[in-house]
Amino acid sequence: MNSFFQRKYIIQGIFLSVVFILIARLFYIQIIDDRYLDFANNNVLRRIIVYPPRGIIYDRKDNILVQNEPVYDLMIVPKSVKPFDTLELCSLIDITKENFIEKFTKAKNFSPVKASLFEKQLSAETYARLQERLFQFPGFFVQNRTLRKYPDPIAAHVLGYIGEVNEKVIEASKGDYRQGDYIGISGIERSYETLLRGQRGIKRIMVDVFNREQGPFNEGKYDTAAVAGDRMVTSLDAKLQQYGEKLMQNKLGSIVAIEPASGEVLSFISSPTYDPNLLVGRIRGNNYIKLLRNPLKPLFIRPIQALYPPGSIFKTVMALVGQQEGLLNPNTTFTCNGAAYVGRKRLGCTHHHGTLNLMGSIQMSCNAYYGYAYQRMIDQSPYGSPENAYQVWRDHVAKFGIGSKLGIDLPHELKGLLPSTTMYDKWYGKNHWSASTVLSLAIGQGELGVTPLQMANITAILANRGFYYKPHLVKAIGEKKVIRPEFTQKNYVGIDPQYFPVVIDGMQRVVDAGTGTIAKIPDIVICGKTGTVENPHGKDHSVFFAFAPRENPKIAIAVIVENAGFGATWAAPIASLMIEKYLRDSITRPKSYEDRIINASLLPGDVFNASGNVKKEEKAKDSKTVTKSSIITQPKTEQKLSKPSVKSEKAPIN
Known part of the structure; x- marks a missing residue:
C-alpha cells in the first residue's frame, strides 16, 4: 500500500513538473523572447x-x-x-x-x-x-x-x-x-x-x-x-553659381560671393568640382573612390579648407588698423624707391612709386609704403615694446575674422593662421624680435593664412564700412521660413566708419586707373584690390577681391586662381564677369573677353589635360605637388610652423 502511494506521488510529481516546464516555456516564448512573436507577425502582419x-x-x-x-x-x-x-x-x-x-x-x-x-x-x-x-x-x-x-x-x-x-x-x-x-x-x-x-x-x-x-x-x-x-531655401543664386563654375573649369581655386547687407553667400565655388549625381545610388561607392583618388582633389572644399597668404589685399586691413590706432591718416606719406628698408630687412616693391599718400598706396599697391607703415605700428607705437604693439595689431586683425572660424553653416571650416606673440617669442626669444623680423606680415605674406571665405568676408566688411553678418548658405528653413538668429546679428570690427572712405577711394582707383583696370565695367562702380600671392612651391596665385556698386553694395566677391600669376590677369576679370552677371543678369562686354576666361586651362604643369585627367602614367607622381603648391599646409598648432630663415623679402607683383 505504501509503495502504491509512493508511485502515485512520483507520477504526480513528474506530471506537475512537465506542466510547470511547459508553462514556463510558454511564458518565456510569449513574454520574454520576442523571436517567435516576430516570426508570427512577419507571417501574417x-x-x-x-x-x-x-x-x-x-x-x-x-x-x-x-x-x-x-x-x-x-x-x-x-x-x-x-x-x-x-x-x-x-x-x-x-x-x-x-x-x-x-x-x-x-x-x-x-x-x-x-x-x-x-x-x-x-x-x-x-x-x-x-x-x-x-x-x-x-x-x-x-x-x-x-x-x-x-x-x-x-x-x-x-x-x-x-x-x-x-x-x-x-x-x-x-x-x-x-x-x-x-x-x-x-x-x-x-x-x-x-x-x-x-x-x-x-x-x-x-x-x-x-x-x-x-x-x-x-x-x-x-x-x-x-x-x-x-x-x-539656400542663399545661392543658381545662375551665378553655374556661371562661376563655368568660368573656373580647368582651373584650381575658389570664388566666394556674399551679399554684404545680409551675409548671404551668393556663390560658393571650389574648383575642380564634380557632378553631385555621382554620389547617389548603387554606384556611389565606386565613384567616391575615383573622386578621392583624383590628383586634382575635387572633394577638397577650397573656400573653407584651403589657406593662402592674403597678399596685397591685406593692405586694406593694414590701412584701417593704422588709422584706428592714430598712426596713419589720409595725408600720411612714405617714399618708395623700389623697396622699404626696415632694420636689416629689405622689402622689395615692383616699382619706384616715389612719394605716396594712403589712398595712392592702395591704388598702386605699394609694398614699400606698408613696410614703413608696419614699422611705425610695431616699433614706433606708444605701447612700450614691439611685443605689446604687435598684440594690439593682432587683436585688430583678428576682429576681421582672420585666425578664427567665421561659423558658416558647413562642416570642416578651418580657422586660418594668425601668429601670436607666444609663437614669435618661442622662435626668436622674448624681446628679441621687432617689425623687421616679421616684416612680411605687412603685405599679407609670411605666417598669415586665410581662407577664400575669409577674403570675401573682409570685402563685405569694407562694403559695409565696418561690420559683417556671419556668412551663411541657408536663408530660410521650413514653411515658416525660419532664419537662424545668429545670422541676423551685426559683428563690428572695431574700426570707426570715418576711416573707410580713403581706403574705398583707393580701391575704386585700383579699378578705374590702377592695377585692376581689366575689371572695369561701364556704368558700374567697382571697388577692388588685386593681389599676386607669393607661392614658395611654384607659380604665384592670382587674387582679386571687390564689391559693387560703391554705394549700397549688392555683392562682395573674392577670387583666387592657384598658380596663375598676376591678380589682374585672371582673378580680376573672373570677379568682374561674376559681378556683371549678378547685377545685370547678362554680359555686355565683347564675347572674346568672356571666352578667354572660359577656354583657358591653368592646371599646373603638363601632368593634366583639359579634362583634368592624367596625361601620362609615368608623370602621375608629379601630381602630388598640386595640393602642396596650392595652399599653406594647416598645422595642428601654430607653434609647429617652421621658423623662417629668409632675411629679405621677395616683392610680389600686384
Whole structure:
C-alpha cells in the first residue's frame, strides 16, 4: 500500500513538473523572447517603416537644387524564406549567386526573424519586374525609399551628399538611426541633417501565406504617418553659381560671393568640382573612390579648407588698423624707391612709386609704403615694446575674422593662421624680435593664412564700412521660413566708419586707373584690390577681391586662381564677369573677353589635360605637388610652423 502511494506521488510529481516546464516555456516564448512573436507577425502582419522624403533644397529664387526620386529596397525575413528558384531572383535584381549567399548569410546573422536589408536601391524598372513575381519568393518584400537627385549638377560642395549609416553612427544615435538608414555626410546635408531627414512612420500590412499584401491591419488605426523633412531655401543664386563654375573649369581655386547687407553667400565655388549625381545610388561607392583618388582633389572644399597668404589685399586691413590706432591718416606719406628698408630687412616693391599718400598706396599697391607703415605700428607705437604693439595689431586683425572660424553653416571650416606673440617669442626669444623680423606680415605674406571665405568676408566688411553678418548658405528653413538668429546679428570690427572712405577711394582707383583696370565695367562702380600671392612651391596665385556698386553694395566677391600669376590677369576679370552677371543678369562686354576666361586651362604643369585627367602614367607622381603648391599646409598648432630663415623679402607683383 505504501509503495502504491509512493508511485502515485512520483507520477504526480513528474506530471506537475512537465506542466510547470511547459508553462514556463510558454511564458518565456510569449513574454520574454520576442523571436517567435516576430516570426508570427512577419507571417501574417508586416510592419513596414515608412521613410519620409528628405527636405527639398532650393536656391534663393526657389529653383530646385536637390529633390527626391523613388527607389526600392528589397527586404528579407530569413526564417520566412522557403525553397524557390534562386537563380531567377538573382537574374531579376542583377546579382550573382555568390552575392545572394553572402547577403542571405548576413541577414540571417543579423536576425533570423526580423526584417533586414537584402538589396538596396532597386530602380523603378527593376522593381516593376520584381513586383509581378514577388509572391514566388516567400520571405522577401519591397520597401519604398527615396534618393537625392540634382536637376542641375552644380554646387556639389555646398549641398553635400548622404550615405548609409555605419555601426558607429547607429550606436551613437541611441535609436535614432538603424541599419539601412541614410545620413548627411557633408555640406548642407550634414549641417542640417536633423531638419532635412524628417520623421519615420510605421505601416502595418496584412499578408497571406503566399507573401501577398492583403491591405492595412485594422484599417490602419495603428499606423503612424511619416513627416517629410523641412524644405531649405539656400542663399545661392543658381545662375551665378553655374556661371562661376563655368568660368573656373580647368582651373584650381575658389570664388566666394556674399551679399554684404545680409551675409548671404551668393556663390560658393571650389574648383575642380564634380557632378553631385555621382554620389547617389548603387554606384556611389565606386565613384567616391575615383573622386578621392583624383590628383586634382575635387572633394577638397577650397573656400573653407584651403589657406593662402592674403597678399596685397591685406593692405586694406593694414590701412584701417593704422588709422584706428592714430598712426596713419589720409595725408600720411612714405617714399618708395623700389623697396622699404626696415632694420636689416629689405622689402622689395615692383616699382619706384616715389612719394605716396594712403589712398595712392592702395591704388598702386605699394609694398614699400606698408613696410614703413608696419614699422611705425610695431616699433614706433606708444605701447612700450614691439611685443605689446604687435598684440594690439593682432587683436585688430583678428576682429576681421582672420585666425578664427567665421561659423558658416558647413562642416570642416578651418580657422586660418594668425601668429601670436607666444609663437614669435618661442622662435626668436622674448624681446628679441621687432617689425623687421616679421616684416612680411605687412603685405599679407609670411605666417598669415586665410581662407577664400575669409577674403570675401573682409570685402563685405569694407562694403559695409565696418561690420559683417556671419556668412551663411541657408536663408530660410521650413514653411515658416525660419532664419537662424545668429545670422541676423551685426559683428563690428572695431574700426570707426570715418576711416573707410580713403581706403574705398583707393580701391575704386585700383579699378578705374590702377592695377585692376581689366575689371572695369561701364556704368558700374567697382571697388577692388588685386593681389599676386607669393607661392614658395611654384607659380604665384592670382587674387582679386571687390564689391559693387560703391554705394549700397549688392555683392562682395573674392577670387583666387592657384598658380596663375598676376591678380589682374585672371582673378580680376573672373570677379568682374561674376559681378556683371549678378547685377545685370547678362554680359555686355565683347564675347572674346568672356571666352578667354572660359577656354583657358591653368592646371599646373603638363601632368593634366583639359579634362583634368592624367596625361601620362609615368608623370602621375608629379601630381602630388598640386595640393602642396596650392595652399599653406594647416598645422595642428601654430607653434609647429617652421621658423623662417629668409632675411629679405621677395616683392610680389600686384
